[in-house]
Amino acid sequence: MAQRNNTLFGDLLRGHTDTILLSILLRGDSYGYRINKTLEDESDRRFFLNEATLYTTFKRMQKDGYIESYWKSETSAPPRKYYSITEKGKKHLKNNIKEWEDAAQIIKHFIENG
Amino acid sequence: MAQRNNTLFGDLLRGHTDTILLSILLRGDSYGYRINKTLEDESDRRFFLNEATLYTTFKRMQKDGYIESYWKSETSAPPRKYYSITEKGKKHLKNNIKEWEDAAQIIKHFIENG
DNA sequence: TCACCTACCTAATCTACCTATGTATTAATA
DNA sequence: TATTAATACATAGGTAGATTAGGTAGGTGA
Numbered sequence: 001m002a003q004r005n006n007t008l009f010g011d012l013l014r015g016h017t018d019t020i021l022l023s024i025l026l027r028g029d030s031y032g033y034r035i036n037k038t039l040e041d042e043s044d045r046r047f048f049l050n051e052a053t054l055y056t057t058f059k060r061m062q063k064d065g066y067i068e069s070y071w072k073s074e075t076s077a078p079p080r081k082y083y084s085i086t087e088k089g090k091k092h093l094k095n096n097i098k099e100w101e102d103a104a105q106i107i108k109h110f111i112e113n114g
Numbered sequence: 115m116a117q118r119n120n121t122l123f124g125d126l127l128r129g130h131t132d133t134i135l136l137s138i139l140l141r142g143d144s145y146g147y148r149i150n151k152t153l154e155d156e157s158d159r160r161f162f163l164n165e166a167t168l169y170t171t172f173k174r175m176q177k178d179g180y181i182e183s184y185w186k187s188e189t190s191a192p193p194r195k196y197y198s199i200t201e202k203g204k205k206h207l208k209n210n211i212k213e214w215e216d217a218a219q220i221i222k223h224f225i226e227n228g
Numbered sequence: 229t230c231a232c233c234t235a236c237c238t239a240a241t242c243t244a245c246c247t248a249t250g251t252a253t254t255a256a257t258a
Numbered sequence: 259t260a261t262t263a264a265t266a267c268a269t270a271g272g273t274a275g276a277t278t279a280g281g282t283a284g285g286t287g288a
Binding site for chain 1: 161
């Protein structure tokens, strides 16, 4: 199936996908397709993840122990793979947020003093 | 010569090097080594660019027409390659800043609603 | 039946960035 | 006056998160 590409942001959100996905999982367990819809909805259609990026990120995060997964079969939809954030994932997220704030502060400084 | 590595931020600033470098060049013409010192100084030693990243970024930005360069020989230092931002570069920077603000807003939203 | 939406997956490729190394000039110091 | 350190620029090669492109499959509605 043809996939849309997210040319809007390029590398601008690179390194922050973990942060965004884990933040959403902090609200409760969810699955890839739904999470991407959440991203799209809550960013006013401006942002979403390439499906390949989405699923490979989940795979990496599960390997790293930040999330866990389980399958759930649905009556009116294809089976869904649900993800939940682990304690390690929560720590990782917390650390990521701190790093994000640091990085943002630096960029902001140079933008404002240009 | 041994080069330091910027392990503090990893991919967090990726995609924003153009923005940071062009912002500094907006203050006036400067050269690579000096610009990196500026980065280090104004980020309280938290951030600087790998020299390879620095010079390849300049090369790319010059190819893209965002900056121009000229050599200047110094009496008390090795020759320096100065860069100046072009009109195209100013537009690029302006656009980058807008994109940055967009991206930052999105990340902030998910962090705050996690 | 056909189109479309939902839902997940992987191989190949791209590219900004990093690792490692090299060259050359000037300044400081022993 | 060697030697070391700091300044200053450069390139080859590799990494890894992201994109491109394609695949599989179940469910819905016209």
